[in-house]
Amino acid sequence: MKALSRPAEELAPRLIGCRLVRVLEDGTRLSGRIVEVEAYLGEHDRACHTFGGRRTPRTEAMYARGGLAYVYFTYGMHWCFNVVCGKVGEGTAVLVRAILPEEGVERMRANRGTVGRRERAERLCAGPARLCQALVIDGGLNLEDLVQGNRLFLEAGARVPEADLERGARIGVEQAGAWARTPLRWWLRGHPSVSRVPRE
DNA sequence: ATGACGATTTACT
DNA sequence: GTAAATCGTCATA
Secondary structure (H helix, E strand, C coil): CCCCCCCHHHHHHHHCCCEEEEECCCCCEEEEEEEEEEEECCCCCCCCCCHHHCCCCCHHHHHCCCCEEEEEEECCCEEEEEEEECCCCCCEEEEEEEEEECCCHHHHHHHHCCCCCCCCHHHCCECHHHHHHHHCCCHHHCCCECCCCCCEEEECCCCCCHHHEEEECCCCCHHHCHHHHCCCEEEECCCCCCCCCCCC
């Protein structure tokens, strides 16, 4: 996996189809195919954590070099995982919103606390916080090197034809005015692991 | 020190 | 469809 330093708008659609791999302390391998992402463009993007050049302990990771992880905590209970991209200091990243689980499905169910409920595999990682819960991604993986690292990394996947992608507004950024409507979300058309599908 | 607010999820009416 | 959960982060003072 190289070329993670490209602009977020370019990287985001290319990440779809890539495999995200998490290796736990005990060696267990959890993985899945990325099916949904969102691009956050930096200081001019009102919906972005680095809007206005905001530099705080939390956002510092977004200014790092492409290919590192930006993991942040929100709503008092959820973690979200991003791939930092662009040039150093740009403050851009791609939020990974959903993956199709491949390896370690039972362990993911356990992590999600849905063993008894038998939550269907396709929905275990259908959402940015679900994905982090299932893969045990938390602040300890902030700034992890997604290319050289061995706890959390990306693997190239089969090319996904542009025609198989859909594009639309990002989720949960209603307060961002025009930026809320800018189509910076990409997902695999009709895929069962996508977090939400827009109404007709 | 304080208060408002989340790049969400879940349960419930 | 609506509401609650839950607390770190950040702006303000």
